[in-house]
Amino acid sequence: MDLFLQLAATGLVVGSLYALCALGWGLIYGTTLHFHVAHGAVFTLAAYFAYAGQKLLGLPLAVAVIGAILAAAACGMLIDLFIYQPLERRGALRTTLFIASLGLLTLIENLLAILFTPDPLRMDVGWLADAVQIGPVFLTRLHLVSVASATLGFLALMAFLRYSLSGRAIRAVASSPEMARTVGIDLRRVHLLTYAVGSAISAPAGILVAMDVGVEPYRGTTFVLLASVAVIMGGIGSIPGALLGALVLALLENLGVWKIPSEWQSSISFGVFLFFIVVRPRGFFGRKVQSAEI
Amino acid sequence: MTAARPPILSVRGVARAFGGIRAVDDCSFDVQPRLITGLIGPNGAGKTTVFNLITGFLGADRGTIRLRDRELLGLPPHEVQRLGVVRTFQHLRLWSKMTVLENVLLGCSTPVGENVLSLFLRAPAARAEERRAREHAMEVLEFFGLVDRARELAEDLAYPEQKLLSMARIFATDAPVLLLDEPTSGLDAESLGRIVPMVRRLVEHGKTVLLIEHNMELISELSDEVVFLHQGRVLAAGPPAEITRDPALTEIYFGV
Amino acid sequence: MSAYLAHFLVMVGIYAILALSLNLLIGYSGIFSLAHAAIYGIGAYASALAALKLGLGFWGGMMVAASVGAFASALVAIPSLRVAGDYYVVASFGLQVVVLAVFMNWTDLTNGHAGLPGIPRPNLFGRVIDQPFEYVFLAAAFAVLTWAICRRLIQSAFGRVLQAIRDDEIAAQAMGKNVVLVKIVVACISSALGAMAGSLYAHYITYINPSSFSLHESIFIATLVILGGSERLAGPVVGAFVLLAIPELLKFLAIPDTVAAPMRQIIYGALLIVFMLVRPEGILGRARAAERSGR
Numbered sequence: 150m151d152l153f154l155q156l157a158a159t160g161l162v163v164g165s166l167y168a169l170c171a172l173g174w175g176l177i178y179g180t181t182l183h184f185h186v187a188h189g190a191v192f193t194l195a196a197y198f199a200y201a202g203q204k205l206l207g208l209p210l211a212v213a214v215i216g217a218i219l220a221a222a223a224c225g226m227l228i229d230l231f232i233y234q235p236l237e238r239r240g241a242l243r244t245t246l247f248i249a250s251l252g253l254l255t256l257i258e259n260l261l262a263i264l265f266t267p268d269p270l271r272m273d274v275g276w277l278a279d280a281v282q283i284g285p286v287f288l289t290r291l292h293l294v295s296v297a298s299a300t301l302g303f304l305a306l307m308a309f310l311r312y313s314l315s316g317r318a319i320r321a322v323a324s325s326p327e328m329a330r331t332v333g334i335d336l337r338r339v340h341l342l343t344y345a346v347g348s349a350i351s352a353p354a355g356i357l358v359a360m361d362v363g364v365e366p367y368r369g370t371t372f373v374l375l376a377s378v379a380v381i382m383g384g385i386g387s388i389p390g391a392l393l394g395a396l397v398l399a400l401l402e403n404l405g406v407w408k409i410p411s412e413w414q415s416s417i418s419f420g421v422f423l424f425f426i427v428v429r430p431r432g433f434f435g436r437k438v439q440s441a442e443i
Numbered sequence: 444m445t446a447a448r449p450p451i452l453s454v455r456g457v458a459r460a461f462g463g464i465r466a467v468d469d470c471s472f473d474v475q476p477r478l479i480t481g482l483i484g485p486n487g488a489g490k491t492t493v494f495n496l497i498t499g500f501l502g503a504d505r506g507t508i509r510l511r512d513r514e515l516l517g518l519p520p521h522e523v524q525r526l527g528v529v530r531t532f533q534h535l536r537l538w539s540k541m542t543v544l545e546n547v548l549l550g551c552s553t554p555v556g557e558n559v560l561s562l563f564l565r566a567p568a569a570r571a572e573e574r575r576a577r578e579h580a581m582e583v584l585e586f587f588g589l590v591d592r593a594r595e596l597a598e599d600l601a602y603p604e605q606k607l608l609s610m611a612r613i614f615a616t617d618a619p620v621l622l623l624d625e626p627t628s629g630l631d632a633e634s635l636g637r638i639v640p641m642v643r644r645l646v647e648h649g650k651t652v653l654l655i656e657h658n659m660e661l662i663s664e665l666s667d668e669v670v671f672l673h674q675g676r677v678l679a680a681g682p683p684a685e686i687t688r689d690p691a692l693t694e695i696y697f698g699v
Numbered sequence: 700m701s702a703y704l705a706h707f708l709v710m711v712g713i714y715a716i717l718a719l720s721l722n723l724l725i726g727y728s729g730i731f732s733l734a735h736a737a738i739y740g741i742g743a744y745a746s747a748l749a750a751l752k753l754g755l756g757f758w759g760g761m762m763v764a765a766s767v768g769a770f771a772s773a774l775v776a777i778p779s780l781r782v783a784g785d786y787y788v789v790a791s792f793g794l795q796v797v798v799l800a801v802f803m804n805w806t807d808l809t810n811g812h813a814g815l816p817g818i819p820r821p822n823l824f825g826r827v828i829d830q831p832f833e834y835v836f837l838a839a840a841f842a843v844l845t846w847a848i849c850r851r852l853i854q855s856a857f858g859r860v861l862q863a864i865r866d867d868e869i870a871a872q873a874m875g876k877n878v879v880l881v882k883i884v885v886a887c888i889s890s891a892l893g894a895m896a897g898s899l900y901a902h903y904i905t906y907i908n909p910s911s912f913s914l915h916e917s918i919f920i921a922t923l924v925i926l927g928g929s930e931r932l933a934g935p936v937v938g939a940f941v942l943l944a945i946p947e948l949l950k951f952l953a954i955p956d957t958v959a960a961p962m963r964q965i966i967y968g969a970l971l972i973v974f975m976l977v978r979p980e981g982i983l984g985r986a987r988a989a990e991r992s993g994r
Contacts, residue, residue, distance in 0.1 A: 252971025259961035419793030524875035536870040556856025
């Protein structure tokens with residue numbers, strides 16, 4: 150039972166990180182329909198920015214983290230501005246855009262690997278690494294911060310989308326770009342905003358993971374693809390869905406280890422995904438998947 | 444009903460809602476074989492939705508759609524086509540980067556060539572089939588007056604010719620029921636003179652035509668039967684003279 | 700022929716098969732797969748195990764490889780292609796991850812990280828293919844075979860349906876084409892051919908381990924296809940040649956090994972971005988209609 154609770158707690162922590170990544174990716178995908186795998190690069194860059202801020206510039210951790218989040222948001226916007234928007238202007242196919250995104254992910258990860266070596270780099274997290282015991286479960290304060298961040302991030306995003314003017318513009322575009330254009334919404338600006346918000350909300354995930362186990366160049370790829378699984382499970386276009394999908398995925402992965410040898414852990418996500426698209430392709434909360442938009 | 448034959452296509456009590464909006468609501472009408480039936484109504488009446496329901500691109504919430512005695516609802520589009528109902532699109536959806544001939548060839552029957560195993564194991568049969576298909580395609584192009592354009596890309600055709608091509612390719616399928624979605628929209632008077640006779644000739648060849656049309660004059664001229672759709676329901680069905688002269692319907696149609 | 704050049708040509712041949720087969724998916728069907736390295740690996744392991752554990756010869760091993768590859772692909776294609784292309788990308792990623800996990804963890808079968816040594820050289824009609832230049836012929840023969848198969852497919856009614864699906868899938872459905880089935884068939888053929896390349900590889904290098912079949916490798920193969928030009932059949936072959944030449948050229952620049960691998964990836968990534976922006980049809984792009992009717 151203790152083991153079960155420990156695994157569930159770990160699942161919750163990992164789920165929080167997946168959730169932050171999924172919320173950002175899902176927002177971007179749901180609004181722009183770009184399969185933005187380079188989101189993994191933004192996730193990784195956020196971690197390196199935080200590392201560089203603390204270790205190279207000597208900034209206090211909090212400042213480095215905030216700076217990193219802002220820098221990541223800027224990176225997301227730059228990617229849209231200089232790569233995706235030009236491609237769309239040329240009438241590029243969605244596959245073309247995906248390929249460019251994949252190229253960008255590969256380029257950035259490997260550039261970081263050369264600049265910083267592929268080995269994990271450790272940050273100073275101070276008292277965040279202290280262990281905390283809740284009942285029979287052991288976590289670190291950093292883990293608790295992760296869960297809190299995901300909760301806050303989710304609530305903030307929901308509030309933003311519901312109550313702010315920009316948020317509603319994003320929702321309009323996500324629901325129907327054609328209609329949004331007719332009511333005078335500038336699609337390019339909304340896309341840029343979406344990339345800024347989406348990147349900003351996923352950046353903390355990259356930073357938190359880095360603070361826990363070290364900064365690495367290649368982790369982003371795995372995270373972004375898991376995020377896409379979570380978003381599909383949750384239902385494309387649904388923010389709560391992305392959160393739920395991420396949590397369910399992480400819990401299944403971690404609890405699965407109870408019965409399945411740990412080296413097969415990564416296969417669990419895949420199995421879950423296949424199961425989902427056979428049984429319920431629209432995910433938990435998604436719109437009914439229409440095969441034709443006529 | 445003007446004819447006493449059993450209908451070839453029978454729509455009964457079909458309903459489909461999107462969110463809160465009932466696009467089609469308790470819609471019922473018949474399509475008689477070897478006649479032209481016009482589906483008319485104001486914008487947003489649900490005409491294209493009806494086409495999508497018949498051809499399997501949309502599922503219905505209620506009702507039945509029968510082709511002779513086969514239920515069409517619930518079948519995927521390619522199955523509906525195989526059973527004998529084929530459609531054009533308002534926005535044409537031609538394969539623009541393929542040639543005119545290829546567009547029509549895709550309507551011709553090439554089961555051997557389309558099956559990978561038979562393609563390799565029965566190569567001579569595949570070649571013979573391809574030859575026959577090309578002959579048939581050229582005949583169809585001849586029928587539609589597009590033979591000279593055979594090797595051009597679909598996107599390079601003038602708009603009226605593209606409209607003819609979209610009809611040609613469905614005609615090539617030999618399907619008995621043809622659904623034409625606004626076959627005359629966007630055409631000038633001269634081009635109409637090319638398209639309208641073609642629609643008549645389709646019926647002379649034994650086809651059944653259901654068409655969506657906005658031009659009231661054309662409807663009177665072309666259709667043997669008219670179905671008037673409004674807010675997803677059939678308000679009236681009958682010969683064109685009856686429908687077009689009904690003041691209540693005219694009012695609804697023109698929103699006066 | 701020097702052993703170095705022979706080796707280069709054999710690898711170009713094998714990668715040409717991988718690129719041609721992946722091109723059926725990406726170039727002709729518009730479906731992106733991130734799992735082609737996994738399929739390559741499945742072919743290699745299936746063929747190697749067939750030889751080592753079942754004593755099957757070259758042809759037997761190759762048939763086992765193609766079958767297992769096609770089956771693995773079908774498992775993933777069937778549920779995901781029913782839904783949408785983007786789902787297939789994610790599913791293919793999942794397949795790549797799981798297959799690699801199987802290679803690394805099912806140690807009883809695959810020997811895990813240590814890999815499988817001692818794979819026998821092919822024995823064709825009583826003659827063992829041992830010399831480098833003999834292998835060049837073998838690889839070239841299979842590359843030509845793959846090219847011929849792809850060409851027959853593209854220039855047939857089936858190929859016409861593929862292009863229609865890529866141009867406008869909804870129109871294809873309305874005209875009676877079972878789009879999902881066609882895509883699944885293409886995925887299986889693509890995988891059977893990719894697995895065949897794996898079989899060739901296994902019996903050539905005579906030792907395989909999981910690291911050759913990673914996600915990076917999948918991205919590399921996709922890069923070959925995309926850069927070479929996915930619209931002409933010669934494109935993937937050119938892509939294979941060019942991209943395999945790059946690492947060889949890099950060697951002349953005396954770059955330290957630790958940097959060489961990520962450096963190659965940076966070049967591939969940069970090439971992908973530049974090409975998508977400037978010339979998405981690839982090096983040899985163009986004239987799909989012309990090629991299709993054999994003009």
